[in-house]
Amino acid sequence: MTERLYLLDSMTAAFDATVTACEPKGDGYLVELDRSAFFPNKGGQPCDVGTIGDANVTDVNEQGDRLLHTVDRALPVGAAVHCALDFARRFDIMQQHTGEHLLSYCAWHLFGAQNVGFHCALTYATLDLDKPVSHEGITAIEDLANRLAAENAAVTATIYETEADLAGIPLRKHAEGLTAPIRIVTIEGSDACTCCAPHVRRTGEIGQLKIVEALPYKGGMRCTFLCGMRALAHAQTMQDTVSAIALRFSTSRDQAETAVAKQAQELSDTKRALRQAHAALDEYLAKALAAEAEDVKGAKLIVRSLESVDPKRLRGLASATMQGKALTVLFSDTGERVSYLLASNGIKADMGTLIAAVNTALSGSGGGRGTLAQGSAKKAAGFLETVESLKTYFRTVLQHEK
Numbered sequence: 001m002t003e004r005l006y007l008l009d010s011m012t013a014a015f016d017a018t019v020t021a022c023e024p025k026g027d028g029y030l031v032e033l034d035r036s037a038f039f040p041n042k043g044g045q046p047c048d049v050g051t052i053g054d055a056n057v058t059d060v061n062e063q064g065d066r067l068l069h070t071v072d073r074a075l076p077v078g079a080a081v082h083c084a085l086d087f088a089r090r091f092d093i094m095q096q097h098t099g100e101h102l103l104s105y106c107a108w109h110l111f112g113a114q115n116v117g118f119h120c121a122l123t124y125a126t127l128d129l130d131k132p133v134s135h136e137g138i139t140a141i142e143d144l145a146n147r148l149a150a151e152n153a154a155v156t157a158t159i160y161e162t163e164a165d166l167a168g169i170p171l172r173k174h175a176e177g178l179t180a181p182i183r184i185v186t187i188e189g190s191d192a193c194t195c196c197a198p199h200v201r202r203t204g205e206i207g208q209l210k211i212v213e214a215l216p217y218k219g220g221m222r223c224t225f226l227c228g229m230r231a232l233a234h235a236q237t238m239q240d241t242v243s244a245i246a247l248r249f250s251t252s253r254d255q256a257e258t259a260v261a262k263q264a265q266e267l268s269d270t271k272r273a274l275r276q277a278h279a280a281l282d283e284y285l286a287k288a289l290a291a292e293a294e295d296v297k298g299a300k301l302i303v304r305s306l307e308s309v310d311p312k313r314l315r316g317l318a319s320a321t322m323q324g325k326a327l328t329v330l331f332s333d334t335g336e337r338v339s340y341l342l343a344s345n346g347i348k349a350d351m352g353t354l355i356a357a358v359n360t361a362l363s364g365s366g367g368g369r370g371t372l373a374q375g376s377a378k379k380a381a382g383f384l385e386t387v388e389s390l391k392t393y394f395r396t397v398l399q400h401e402k
Contacts, residue, residue, distance in 0.1 A: 002034065002036050004036065005037040006198045007196075008157060010094060011201065013085050014082065014085070015082075015083050016082055016083070018033065018078065020077065022074055022075050022077055028058065029071050029073065029075070030069070031055070031071050032067065032068060033067070033081075036069070036083070038050065040060040040061050041060065043097075045096075045097060045119075045120035046121070047059060047061070048090050050083065050085040053075055053083075055071035056071060089122075090198065091205075092229065093120055094197075094198050094199055095205065095206050095207060095230075096125040097195075097197050097198075098206050098227075099209045099225065100118050101187060101193065101199070102206065103127055103209060103225060104127060104173070105187070106140075106142075107129055109190075111133055113130060113131045113133060113221070114173070115128065116129065116130045124225075124230075125225055125226070126223065126225070128217060128221070129220045130219075135214070138211055138214045141211070142210065142211045146209050148190055148203060149206045149207075152202045153188040153189050153190065155203060156188070157183055158183070158184050159181050159183050159184075161180055163182070165180075173193040174194055182194055183196060207227055208227065208231040209225060209227050210226050210234060211224070212224050245259075245260065278310070278313060282313060282316055282320070285317060290302070290321050294395070296399060297399055298325055299326060300323070300326040301391075302327070303328075303390060305387050306333065308334060309332045309333075309334075310332065311332040311341075314330045314374070315341060322343060325345065326344065326346065328342070329391075336379055337377065337379055338377050338383065339375070339376040340362075340364070340377075342355050342373045342374070347401060348401055351371055351373035354394070358390060363380065
């Protein structure tokens with residue numbers, strides 16, 4: 001069995017070992033060592049990578065009691081090898097995991113919220129709480145975690161051989177299904193819980209802790225957070241973003257939100273005024289459409305393409321032409337695409353059937369039934385000629401109505 005150096009010493013960046021097994025698997029090899037500091041994919045976090053001798057370690061997993069290192073070349077069994085971790089990656093992950101312990105403690109201490117899930121990816125980490133927490137509560141958790149991190153308290157890992165040895169130790173969390181020996185990670189003065197993973201030596205090494213998102217999840221809350229250099233990179237990105245917004249509005253960063261809110265209100269006012277203008281314009285446009293309607297056996301037929309008219313306006317325009325027996329087919333030509341709407345009143349033909357002809361003619365898609373159908377298509381060459389052909393088709397439909 002491999003001696004797992006990471007259990008008691010998380011800062012081992014390089015070590016010497018002996019190869020005890022090497023077997024091919026896929027394009028690589030699975031290597032076992034007599035001792036290893038490589039942490040496997042476990043505990044909600046990715047494994048360590050690095051080198052064993054001249055072989056690159058790309059993955060590490062547990063298989064029962066075996067610790068298997070996936071490498072890109074064979075290593076002789078019995079060979080003495082020098083091993084090195086990608087310690088920048090290891091330290092980054094340790095910052096996130098110890099940060100998660102601290103955030104979990106603060107959520108439990110302040111609100112009685114239990115950590116029920118943890119995942120650490122290479123760019124973000126998430127913490128799941130078993131109960132909802134308000135925005136103000138999330139801020140309080142974040143504030144307390146950063147204050148505790150600044151105290152630079154010791155972070156230690158201790159292995160207890162029996163459950164009896166744990167008696168009297170106030171654990172925030174005891175993972176289910178564990179059997180002795182049991183490893184406890186303790187943050188001096190605050191947290192203690194079962195954990196299998198490497199951690200930083202002192203809370204100051206976590207760096208800044210930042211909860212960047214907190215959303216409802218399975219009746220509780222999922223918090224996405226960043227620690228250390230990840231938190232710094234996020235802060236720098238946010239500062240650059242706010243600075244760019246402030247520059248665009250010719251204001252300072254602290255006034256950027258006010259400037260954006262002002263423009264949003266102006267845009268809302270402009271849209272409202274535009275809708276009112278369109279409503280007034282559509283009254284005249286509907287009258288013009290009705291005036292040019294063709295009488296086909298007592299039914300009013302309107303087939304018309306309208307340039308630069310929002311497709312959302314078609315329904316209101318068509319509705320305004322529904323006087324007596326009528327069939328109105330309107331096309332909205334906005335450049336690259338064409339939207340269309342068919343509306344009828346007092347005729348037997350079903351619009352869901354008639355729109356099939358439009359879909360075929362324009363290679364579009366759409367549907368409906370009864371007195372209304374709508375669809376859209378990519379605008380193709382000869383569009384206006386196609387509209388005229390469709391007008392002839394609809395004229396024939398009305399002429400053959402009984």
